[in-house]
Structure formats: structure tokens, C-alpha cells
Amino acid sequence: GAGVSQSPSNKVTEKGKDVELRCDPISGHTALYWYRQSLGQGLEFLIYFQGNSAPDKSGLPSDRFSAERTGGSVSTLTIQRTQQEDSAVYLCASSFSGGNQPQHFGDGTRLSIL
Amino acid sequence: GENVEQHPSTLSVQEGDSAVIKCTYSDSASNYFPWYKQELGKRPQLIIDIRSNVGEKKDQRIAVTLNKTAKHFSLHITETQPEDSAVYFCAASSETYKYIFGTGTRLKVLA
Numbered sequence: 001g002a003g004v005s006q007s008p009s010n011k012v013t014e015k016g017k018d019v020e021l022r023c024d025p026i027s028g029h030t031a032l033y034w035y036r037q038s039l040g041q042g043l044e045f046l047i048y049f050q051g052n053s054a055p056d057k058s059g060l061p062s063d064r065f066s067a068e069r070t071g072g073s074v075s076t077l078t079i080q081r082t083q084q085e086d087s088a089v090y091l092c093a094s095s096f097s098g099g100n101q102p103q104h105f106g107d108g109t110r111l112s113i114l
Numbered sequence: 115g116e117n118v119e120q121h122p123s124t125l126s127v128q129e130g131d132s133a134v135i136k137c138t139y140s141d142s143a144s145n146y147f148p149w150y151k152q153e154l155g156k157r158p159q160l161i162i163d164i165r166s167n168v169g170e171k172k173d174q175r176i177a178v179t180l181n182k183t184a185k186h187f188s189l190h191i192t193e194t195q196p197e198d199s200a201v202y203f204c205a206a207s208s209e210t211y212k213y214i215f216g217t218g219t220r221l222k223v224l225a
Contacts, residue, residue: 033212099146102163
């Protein structure tokens with residue numbers, strides 16, 4: 001079956017612009033996660049959606065970052081007024097409900113801020 | 115807060131030798147421990163996982179062991195091959211909270 005799908009695969013934009021990154025999770029997965037991975041670094045947690053519960057936003061680095069998950073499926077991560085330090089790969093993962101289930105990752109969006 | 119420490123940060127082994135990566139977690143409520151392999155430029159992929167009701171799990175050349183008392187778990191790769199070269203991440207979680215990832219181990223298998 002289809003895996004986690006992310007778009008775009010690459011995004012190059014100028015500093016100060018807003019960007020939207022999209023994640024389409026595996027069908028039936030109620031949990032959705034966003035991570036950020038800078039070059040050669042680990043997985044930095046950003047935000048976690050679980051069903052209809054309030055999202056866990058504890059990893060968002062600043063108020064320029066926000067995310068939505070509409071209809072319990074597709075999620076959009078928005079970065080406003082992008083800065084050069086936002087350059088990274090943004091990974092989305094999904095799983096069945098609960099924190100102790102296998103997470104399946106998408107291929108990520110490589111974001112480059114000029 | 116919850117924390118997962120992972121060691122070593124880099125590991126070089128000769129082809130055919132074994133590799134061991136160790137992780138220690140802080141929250142005793144953790145009951146699920148996955149391991150991910152990330153090749154250069156690719157997505158992290160789940161390679162093996164273990165739950166707290168077992169002490170060891172094997173899948174061909176890969177095994178994971180768990181010591182709940184000491185709060186640590188390890189990944190063992192036997193008969194390493196060049197294609198095992200990658201970054202490996204451990205994680206710990208429970209029903210009520212998200213994964214806490216380790217910082218990663220860069221494994222190089224030398225031919």
C-alpha cells in the first residue's frame with residue numbers, strides 16, 4: 001500500500017517568504033508527527049497530532065512555525081518569514097494510535113532558504 | 115524530562131565483524147523501543163523493535179536486547195556488510211507520549 005507522502009520534495013525560497021509543506025499519512029494512521037533534520041544531525045521533534053486530541057506543539061522552535069491537520073488526515077506545516085536557519089529536511093511520520101506504535105516516515109521535504 | 119542517550123556517536127568496523135550500539139532511557143514508563151536505519155539522503159526506516167515484555171528479539175543478522183532494570187537496550191549487527199553503513203537511531207516511547215530519539219550512531223563498515 002501507499003506510504004507516507006510528502007510534498008514538495010525540494011523547496012528553495014528567499015529569506016522572509018512563507019512556505020507550506022504537506023504530509024499525507026498512511027491511510028488509517030491516526031497519529032502524525034513532524035520532525036526537522038539539519039544536515040548530519042538527529043531528528044528534532046516539532047509537533048504531534050493524535051486523533052481529535054489537541055496537538056502536542058512542544059517542539060515548535062518559534063511562533064513562526066505552525067501546523068494543521070484537517071479531517072484527521074493530511075497535515076500542513078507552515079513556516080512564516082523564513083530564516084536561513086530554517087534550512088533543513090522536514091520529515092513527516094505516521095502511526096496507528098498511541099505513542100508506542102511503529103512510525104513510518106515519508107521521504108521528507110528539503111527546504112533551502114537563500 | 116524524558117531522555118535517551120545513545121553511544122557511540124560513530125563506529126567503524128571491518129566487514130564481517132559485529133557492531134553494537136547502546137541506548138539508555140530515563141523514563142521507567144517506556145515500553146516500546148524501535149531502531150531506525152537512515153542511509154544518506156534517505157528516510158529513516160524501521161529495522162527492528164522490541165516491547166518491554168521481552169528481553170531479546172532477532173531478525174536474521176540483527177538483534178535487539180532490553181534490560182528494563184538498567185533501562186538500557188542495544189542493537190547488535192552480526193557479519194556486517196558494506197550496505198549496513200548508515201546512521202542508526204534508537205528511540206523510547208510509551209502509550210502516552212511520543213518517541214524520544216537518541217542522537218544517532220554513524221556506522222561505517224570497512225571493506
